[in-house]
Ligand code: UD1
């Protein structure tokens with residue numbers, strides 16, 4: 320908790336229709352950088368030390384709480400969307416009177432914990448604070464009306480404002496902190512006597528001022544923190560803001576980005592020292608990059624750990640996998656879930672691995688599918704090698720022991736085990752276990768038919 324002697328409850332408004340998204344999906348369920356809008360807001364709020372996070376949902380019915388059932392929040396339904404004041408009022412019966420209430424919007428996803436902590440601190444115990452910002456174009460926002468002394472007097476909604484009010488460029492972001500005890504009382508007293516016929520949360524400001532309460536204002540760390548998502552254009556803009564923010568963070572941590580505008584981090588990325596990331600890279604979920612890792616262009620990595628000094632070459636896709644140190648993967652490699660590469664493994668172009676464990680120094684350099692397979696150390700798998708792991712009903716394992724050499728165009732019909740040091744002749748279909756140290760091949764003997772002639776088309780007569 321930011322402030323001694325103060326208890327915090329958080330209310331996130333997420334019941335609005337989101338009509339302009341023109342989507343069947345409730346707005347707060349739309350994804351931004353791989354997480355829903357609402358999850359971003361909860362992530363910013365969850366470490367503020369609040370006793371609870373209440374999410375007011377409505378439009379889209381139970382879909383929001385159902386989809387996000389694992390969030391650490393309580394769900395409050397707002398049956399009819401009668402305005403922001405009405406929405407907050409739905410949550411207040413669940414908030415103890417002595418708490419400070421922090422109101423957030425489920426469709427303002429880039430708000431940061433640092434800004435919220437400053438806002439809550441500015442409210443203090445029993446006080447009130449608004450998050451405001453000056454916008455070059457304040458159209459659509461509620462305006463902050465200040466007195467001659469500079470103190471906040473009230474908020475006027477754009478639709479209710481006169482020209483002088485509309486000229487104000489300091490806007491209400493909607494995010495505020497206020498004492499629950501008073502907020503309950505003020506919300507009870509709201510009416511719908513305004514241009515939109517709604518219960519305006521913003522009307523409580525004038526009520527607080529009338530009771531002599533000082534209303535402090537706080538500015539966000541960056542304007543993108545308070546920008547909402549109302550349509551797909553703004554959704555893309557927030558995605559870009561998020562991308563820039565993540566890119567700046569990584570560069571501050573010493574990661575070299577060849578073009579920060581062309582990196583997408585959709586999840587959490589941990590990077591070591593002297594990591595270099597080329598353009599068009601997408602990193603999803605939990606990704607860990609060791610020291611001196613280099614990621615080539617147009618690569619997608621999802622939920623993976625990549626060891627130090629490994630190079631991932633262009634157009635590679637890696638998912639749910641662990642790549643050891645000093646490996647070289649790609650270009651055009653596909654590493655599917657359950658794969659683990661030890662140190663110094665090379666995977667080349669058009670190589671697909673699934674649920675494969677490959678020990679140190681082994682090489683699979685060209686055009687191969689290796690699935691449900693254990694590969695030992697220093698194994699060399701030739702071009703065009705296929706593990707036939709699926710018989711139409713079940714998956715079977717292939718085991719290739721240390722120091723095996725597999726000739727090109729070999730099929731392993733699993734289950735099958737290749738003994739250590741064995742050599743498989745090119746073009747073999749291996750259906751039975753292979754002894755260690757020997758040459759094994761299965762190949763139709765080569766024939767030559769001397770004097771054979773190709774058929775010739777007879778001339779039409
Ligand atoms: C509100 C503010 C305005 C501010 C702007 C910032 C009021 C009256 N006005 O206006 O001063 O500049 O936000 O974006 O508060 N919601 C509900 N239930 C409702 C109504 C809204 O949950 O009944 C939620 C919406 O889902 C949204 C948020 O509250 O997340 C704001 O609602 P919205 O209709 O966008 O408010 P604005 O009219 O933009």
Ligand code: CA
Nearest residue numbers: 426547548549
């Ligand atoms: Ca809005």
